[in-house]
Amino acid sequence: GAVVSQHPSRVICKSGTSVKIECRSLDFQATTMFWYRQFPKQSLMLMATSNEGSKATYEQGVEKDKFLINHASLTLSTLTVTSAHPEDSSFYICSARGASGGIGELFFGEGSRLTVL
Amino acid sequence: LAKTTQPISMDSYEGQEVNITCSHNNIATNDYITWYQQFPSQGPRFIIQGYKTKVTNEVASLFIPADRKSSTLSLPRVSLSDTAVYYCLVGGPGNYQLIWGAGTKLIIKP
Numbered sequence A: 001g002a003v004v005s006q007h008p009s010r011v012i013c014k015s016g017t018s019v020k021i022e023c024r025s026l027d028f029q030a031t032t033m034f035w036y037r038q039f040p041k042q043s044l045m046l047m048a049t050s051n052e053g054s055k056a057t058y059e060q061g062v063e064k065d066k067f068l069i070n071h072a073s074l075t076l077s078t079l080t081v082t083s084a085h086p087e088d089s090s091f092y093i094c095s096a097r098g099a100s101g102g103i104g105e106l107f108f109g110e111g112s113r114l115t116v117l
Numbered sequence B: 001l002a003k004t005t006q007p008i009s010m011d012s013y014e015g016q017e018v019n020i021t022c023s024h025n026n027i028a029t030n031d032y033i034t035w036y037q038q039f040p041s042q043g044p045r046f047i048i049q050g051y052k053t054k055v056t057n058e059v060a061s062l063f064i065p066a067d068r069k070s071s072t073l074s075l076p077r078v079s080l081s082d083t084a085v086y087y088c089l090v091g092g093p094g095n096y097q098l099i100w101g102a103g104t105k106l107i108i109k110p
Helices: none
Strands: A004-007 A010-013 A019-025 A032-038 A045-051 A067-073 A076-081 A090-097 A106-108 A112-116 B009-013 B018-023 B032-038 B045-050 B053-056 B061-064 B070-075 B084-091 B104-109
Touching: A004 A090, A010 A019, A019 A032, A019 A090, A019 A112, A032 A067, A032 A076, A045 A067, A076 A090, A106 B045, B009 B018, B018 B084, B018 B104, B032 B061, B045 B053, B045 B061, B045 B070, B070 B084
Parallel strands: A010 A112, B009 B104
Antiparallel strands: A004 A019, A019 A076, A032 A045, A032 A090, A067 A076, A090 A106, A090 A112, B018 B070, B032 B045, B032 B084, B053 B061, B061 B070, B084 B104
16 A cells, blocks of 8 residues: 655654654655644544645644644655644654545554654 | 544454444445554554445455444454554545544453
């Protein structure tokens, strides 16, 4: 099946710094990518929908100025956590929709664990 | 967006068949039912998808009754490596803003 890759898989940063997480679709073009966050022992929560060449659509309660999303190409979306604080520590996961459509064609990255000290 | 309800946790033993049922009473006509598996600190992995009746692939079967208000994921002869959280999601073509429920934590014992 299609492959979605995230980098870095783990990152530790100091409070106040910014962290960028990359999400790449390795063998298909993804016009739409999704970013989730997942706290320990909780389910995935959709943060935003990233559309290639246009602004991301954020879910209610997600600060767009804090979580900057860029989808500059059909194979790359980035999530930048700006001025990170300890409460931003979480597991961030991206997913991409395959070209053939259908919700079964959602492919997920490996996730990126962010720890803010 | 249809909401789903699953048992919070289940346990079973190696070699057994495990059935996890999901309720989705307000499923829409064009909604499909999809199951994902997630291991700790990994992204979810697609298991199976169906619309009605029965679907089978190399890893699981999905049973959907005629009213489609529930579905059952069947894992044949589970092993320890099947210990994971299983999510049932409902959504239609083009609708990817899926609501993730709590999932079912499946623990397989030796």
